[in-house]
Amino acid sequence: MNAVDALSLDVGKGEVFGFLGPNGSGKTTTIGMLVGLIEPTAGRCFVNGVDVTRNPLAAKKITGYLPDGIGFYPGLTARQNLKYFSRFYGMSDAAAEARIKELLEYVGLGGVEKPTEGYSRGMRQRLGLAQALLNDPEVIFMDEPTNGLDPQGVITFRNIIKDLAGKGKTVFFSSHVLEEVHQVSTTIGVISKGKIIARGTTDEVRRKMQGDDLTTIVVRVNGAMPQLALPGIVSAEYHDGSAIVKAKADIRDQISEELFRQNVRVRELRVRERTLEEVFLETVYGGAAQ
Amino acid sequence: MRPELIVASKEFRDYLASKRFLLLFGLLALLSIIGAVSGIAEYNSDLETYNSNLQQAAASVGGMRFFVDMPSILQIFSSYGSYIATFGMLLALSMGFDMISREKEEGTLKILLTHPVFRDQVINGKIIGAVAMMVIVLLSTFLAIVAIMLFFGIVPAGDDIVRLGAFFGAVVLFLTAYLAIAVMASTISKNSSMAMLIAIAIVLVGMVIPNISETVADTVLGPAPEMTVISAGNTTTVGGVTQSQFIAFDASNRTQGGPPMQINQEYTDYYNKRNQITGLLNILSPSQDFTAISEVINGRLSSVGSIGAGGERGMFQRISGQTVSVWQSLSSVWMNFLALIVMIVVGFGVSYARFVRVDVR
Numbered sequence: 001m002n003a004v005d006a007l008s009l010d011v012g013k014g015e016v017f018g019f020l021g022p023n024g025s026g027k028t029t030t031i032g033m034l035v036g037l038i039e040p041t042a043g044r045c046f047v048n049g050v051d052v053t054r055n056p057l058a059a060k061k062i063t064g065y066l067p068d069g070i071g072f073y074p075g076l077t078a079r080q081n082l083k084y085f086s087r088f089y090g091m092s093d094a095a096a097e098a099r100i101k102e103l104l105e106y107v108g109l110g111g112v113e114k115p116t117e118g119y120s121r122g123m124r125q126r127l128g129l130a131q132a133l134l135n136d137p138e139v140i141f142m143d144e145p146t147n148g149l150d151p152q153g154v155i156t157f158r159n160i161i162k163d164l165a166g167k168g169k170t171v172f173f174s175s176h177v178l179e180e181v182h183q184v185s186t187t188i189g190v191i192s193k194g195k196i197i198a199r200g201t202t203d204e205v206r207r208k209m210q211g212d213d214l215t216t217i218v219v220r221v222n223g224a225m226p227q228l229a230l231p232g233i234v235s236a237e238y239h240d241g242s243a244i245v246k247a248k249a250d251i252r253d254q255i256s257e258e259l260f261r262q263n264v265r266v267r268e269l270r271v272r273e274r275t276l277e278e279v280f281l282e283t284v285y286g287g288a289a290q
Numbered sequence: 291m292r293p294e295l296i297v298a299s300k301e302f303r304d305y306l307a308s309k310r311f312l313l314l315f316g317l318l319a320l321l322s323i324i325g326a327v328s329g330i331a332e333y334n335s336d337l338e339t340y341n342s343n344l345q346q347a348a349a350s351v352g353g354m355r356f357f358v359d360m361p362s363i364l365q366i367f368s369s370y371g372s373y374i375a376t377f378g379m380l381l382a383l384s385m386g387f388d389m390i391s392r393e394k395e396e397g398t399l400k401i402l403l404t405h406p407v408f409r410d411q412v413i414n415g416k417i418i419g420a421v422a423m424m425v426i427v428l429l430s431t432f433l434a435i436v437a438i439m440l441f442f443g444i445v446p447a448g449d450d451i452v453r454l455g456a457f458f459g460a461v462v463l464f465l466t467a468y469l470a471i472a473v474m475a476s477t478i479s480k481n482s483s484m485a486m487l488i489a490i491a492i493v494l495v496g497m498v499i500p501n502i503s504e505t506v507a508d509t510v511l512g513p514a515p516e517m518t519v520i521s522a523g524n525t526t527t528v529g530g531v532t533q534s535q536f537i538a539f540d541a542s543n544r545t546q547g548g549p550p551m552q553i554n555q556e557y558t559d560y561y562n563k564r565n566q567i568t569g570l571l572n573i574l575s576p577s578q579d580f581t582a583i584s585e586v587i588n589g590r591l592s593s594v595g596s597i598g599a600g601g602e603r604g605m606f607q608r609i610s611g612q613t614v615s616v617w618q619s620l621s622s623v624w625m626n627f628l629a630l631i632v633m634i635v636v637g638f639g640v641s642y643a644r645f646v647r648v649d650v651r
Binding site: 028029032035036037038056057060061063064065067069070071072073074075084085087088089128131135 | 291293296300304307395396397398400401402403404405406407408649650651
């Protein structure tokens with residue numbers, strides 16, 4: 001069984017791309033292939049035009065990666081850990097020290113000199129981010145970056161991602177939490193069972209996953225709700241004093257005129273859009289979480 | 291700096307910071323020094339006995355030939371050899387069993403591999419770092435013993451220096467073989483506990499190989515024939531296989547004008563075959579290889595001794611007073627050297643092949 005199957009995806013420069021999918025859907029495998037940890041059995045991955053499989057070193061020099069469940073050499077301090085990784089980029093000692101100092105300040109670990117074995121989950125994540133930014137990468141991959149963080153940590157991380165986006169970096173991050181993706185992404189992709197099922201802006205994905213282009217209109221009136229016979233109505237559910245109408249377009253004006261003509265006073269007339277979360281849960285989890 | 295050397299220097303520093311490594315190294319160093327001091331005391335005692343015998347021989351009327359050899363300074367290293375075979379082996383295993391598995395467990399491997407370094411450079415660097423550290427450990431203990439010898443006024447001669455060099459090479463190969471086994475276990479295991487278990491299992495198999503080889507030889511060849519000694523036309527049947535250990539000494543009587551002796555061909559053929567079978571199987575055990583090489587080099591022997599039915603080692607091929615060159619000694623154990631080299635190549639080869647394909651996520 002393939003963890004990822006015929007996945008085709010492209011992310012534009014400067015995008016903050018949220019990769020959304022339930023646990024086990026293939027998010028980590030996809031990122032693993034993009035950062036050169038896993039060799040795809042078929043197909044190719046490119047980062048800024050560089051083939052990751054054929055030219056892994058060139059790809060690694062322009063990417064940064066924050067994995068889920070990151071670990072560091074426990075006996076070394078944050079600075080020592082980063083110093084070790086910096087050597088692979090051929091940085092001079094002075095340049096490496098300056099970059100490490102800057103990054104540790106950036107992620108809020110400046111002045112922390114204890115070995116990383118005593119780090120909390122949040123500190124480890126922040127150090128992981130510093131590690132991912134060590135080479136000032138053009139593209140940053142983050143696998144479930146806010147997983148297990150406290151609310152303050154989550155907010156800090158969101159701000160950092162927005163800040164990186166502001167600096168023109170391309171951020172590709174995965175999550176199984178829709179709210180997380182919704183908060184910081186400019187575009188999203190939804191993966192399920194190893195296949196991309198939707199890709200685009202939040203609205204585009206919602207519409208695509210919804211599966212139809214019908215507009216749902218909620219009508220509430222004083223007294224009994226009359227039957228509506230308007231062109232454009234596909235279906236309608238009538239209740240005592242209300243109706244939910246599905247139409248091919250937004251026909252609230254026609255509904256209003258028809259009810260006025262029938263001397264029915266309108267209390268509420270609005271378009272109800274299904275949220276991305278509703279669509280996501282229904283599509284990916286089959287509505288089980290509703 | 292080349293990525294291999296970056297990894298190697300990190301590995302090297304990690305060992306220096308590891309309490310486990312320092313403890314075992316300290317223990318090995320301490321035991322080596324104690325072994326050297328006791329070895330020197332024993333050597334001096336043997337030398338005194340030898341000189342005393344020489345004086346007695348010179349004083350006796352008509353002279354008399356003594357078959358007591360002059361003690362060799364190589365015997366000072368006999369304790370060191372046994373400590374290497376035990377604590378050294380433990381040190382090599384401890385250096386390798388979590389080399390890769392620890393990085394997998396701690397999640398550092400997937401970080402390391404996303405930086406600009408090839409997988410083969412990582413494994414090569416780790417192996418270089420570990421082997422370099424091991425060579426330094428062995429060299430430091432070895433030179434400490436040499437320094438103690440010099441302090442006590444014992445200076446190795448030309449032949450001794452060559453033999454010491456060969457012995458040091460065997461020590462390095464022996465421990466590198468166990469390091470390779472441990473690294474292989476670390477690479478193929480999902481965690482360090484499993485790696486340790488696999489490494490211990492391989493070591494235990496190596497330890498029981500001599501017993502297995504005896505059983506296999508006995509099963510293949512059946513019961514041993516009786517030994518018949520033919521001396522000056524008289525035939526004497528000697529019961530018990532362990533008599534074999536006297537054969538070499540009896541045979542030396544020929545050079546002294548003693549009665550010509552002969553052993554029935556069937557008996558010698560049986561034990562020649564038996565020794566071939568056990569020798570062939572025993573080379574699969576690094577410890578047996580090291581023991582054989584050590585005995586031949588340090589005992590100035592021309593071949594490895596056969597093992598009697600009771601497990602005792604005998605028949606080391608050197609007659610008292612005979613000079614055996616280093617080359618003669620080494621050429622008799624080339625199979626053991628080759629076996630150690632093959633184990634190193636296979637161990638590191640499997641580690642390499644597995645590591646470059648391991649799924650890191």
